[in-house]
Amino acid sequence: MITPTSQRLVLSRRGSTVWRVEAEDPETEGTTAYAVKVGFPSETHAHTALAPSREAHILRDISPHAVHDGTWAEGTWSVQPWHPGPSLYSKWGPHRSPESTAIPSLVDALECSAALSDLHRTGWVHGDIQPAHLIMSESGVVLIDLALARGLWVPERVDFPYRGCLVHYEAPEISLQVLLSGVAEPTPASDVYALGASLMISATGWRHVDYPDDAPREVQRQAIVDGPHRPVEIPGDLGKLVDAMLRPEPADRPTAAEACEALTHAL
Template identity: 55%
Template sequence: MSGTPSKLPIVVLDALSPHAQRLVVNRRGSTVWEVESHRGRYAVKIGYPIEATADWPAQPWTALAPAREGAVLNRVGFDDFAYGEWERGTWNFQPWREGPDLYKLWKPCREPDSRTEPDTSVALACVEALAELHAKGWAHGDVQPAHFIIGPERTHLIDLALARGGHIPEQYDFPFRGCLVHYEAPEIARGVLATGEAEATQEADVYALGASLLISATGWRAVEYPDDAPRPVQRRAVASGKRRPVRIQGRLGELVDAMLSSAPEDRPTIHEVGKALS
């Protein structure tokens, strides 16, 4: 069977007994649903394999990603979640996080001739969310603006399917092959170009957060390459270590510049970034 699942698997329906559901993300290899049930509001992730096309190779790992994330949530001490298998892959559900993501929240900063400065308290909240994960010995591996949800009470760091830092059941694990190239550190890009794989690290997370803050505040990627460039071309540009200047004023701009250092050892730790912002 091919194509996107058109409804939630029976096993998820049995677990949640939803009285309302809404498809919110539909991308190659996964769907995300907002579900309301007697237990509360949940984000439900359904994974399935990507079949090969003329332009893309097959990607079987996408079928495993929801269960892998569920295993990570278990390891880092998350509450109120579940994960398992269905006929075409795996699934998980976890509490729905309400609020805009970082990129959406900072849209006024990117308007033409805008005088709105990025809110350093929001930046600090993102730093604290990542620092909480790092303190548990994990690297996120897929830090990007869309994964910081700025809620009314706290900022949540979501999408832990690529995180590294502890044991994952073998049947759900897969190698780390990089993330969205806009936020890849140079050493990650070089590893993927050389071997097809890389090592997710906390230092690379710091780079990715710097790139996330930069693009959210200014609209500019950290590294320049054509918008329609093939992924290997993008990665070669990132791997070169050459990047755009950081055009954010004040202390936040200085920190982002340091976070985007080419050498991992030259970047501040997430704790140091938080201390400087607070």
Template identity: 30%
Template structure:
């Protein structure tokens, strides 16, 4: 997703982070691309003034405290926050790349071995989260960012401490994303266990490998009915045979029938090794493949074929899946009020169309936007952002041509 200029209502900075542009928004807040005084890029999430109330502050403060306890190379890192500010804000590591949903919708499903690599990587990351006594509860393709250093998990806004019965949610309501929600979570059972994240990961991997979810319907209540029906089998159409046994077990209706996350890692490794690769090689190919499909030329001119890893490209499907209609997109909801959504944290794919993008090798001036006499002129993205992008693309070219 491209940045858009700040509006007159946007603050120029928050907590010492200079705000450079908008990178997304939701029903509860706005997400900005920010930069620290030392040049560290950040995704700065701010609650909208109209949404700031006691319950929102409590939930936001809970998200901040949870993020402070989570660490790991596959987790977008917590940077800073102020839940007591007039406009509560939260800054996390900025991951430059699309989310998994956008990647699959644009480029089609991942090849089987790369989907297995994604599974091993995410299962290992979630296992570390569980060891810290937490559950994610809202894992979905939109919460998996495909950055230049591999996939990362974001948005722990619905995370809870394992085996906890404490919740800020009103009685008889369920919060989460129906398309990736485990049956026991959809049924409102408490306490929840790590098996809910195993199920959600199975739904994510199914989408990554096929472009569809276990259960799909135009009506969100129909999806809930399918998820909670013990006789309804998940749709595994199009799933490569080597992944079918694992994902079928991860999507089991009974929580105790699902494998543990360490077992998921080992079974993904077995798929990778049966395909003739080592797990580290598969991870490098996954990153190379997702980065190469995102790559755009630095200079204007005819677009050249993206330098995709040869072995990964040979496995890729030739026909990308058709994106879902907007009304069937998986959204985090509060049931029985589907209109209330929990804001996903969007990401920025690139800044080529944003101020400061390269054309003919030189930064172009920022087009002026209409403003009042008292309004400051629109600011352009700092050159450090473009420098980082150029360096990233050079790394991508090298990685794509490396012999793994």
């Protein structure tokens, strides 16, 4: 049980509400920040009602922090630590300026790759890698929003099929599976593709594949399947690595651990 001293709505869309809540911490005599998530069905995403509890189960498997969850009249809720710091997209904002000639930080890219590699070693696949889910904290990158993660056991009462992620970061094989059957199975290789797409859009402002902003998702996914991806206009070793991450064949992409090795060698 926490007694809030302040609260701020951070997100409210598609059946998901996230609050940043501060509460008194009796151990430190200060305040601690929490992310409080509340899920409920939306017109297009019924599974969002279960997402907070599903993520809580996964976090308890991989995180040393206390995570709590439960149910309410329309879905589930969870309370987890708040991770301060900008997203990758926010931190690399200056690089998207036409006047910028600076190369995005290889250290930032390494920390993103390391966080993903660490997750894969636990047996989990994130399934929803995007710049907003890469938090650049003072102690390294934190991967957030793991409600779509796959790999190990999840209680049936909070589980739901994987129907793809934010299309801007989907790998071709994921888009194809969703187009053919409505569901897909994310893999470490599709996570790596999503990380490459996240690094690209954060550094350049360009999506990995060109399609109209207002196109239906089916059209967007077909464009990803048909390819090719846009040229990676990031100079140096980072550009070469992102290009490799965006290879159409999953087996041709580096693993997250191999991306770490390449970036460490480039530093």
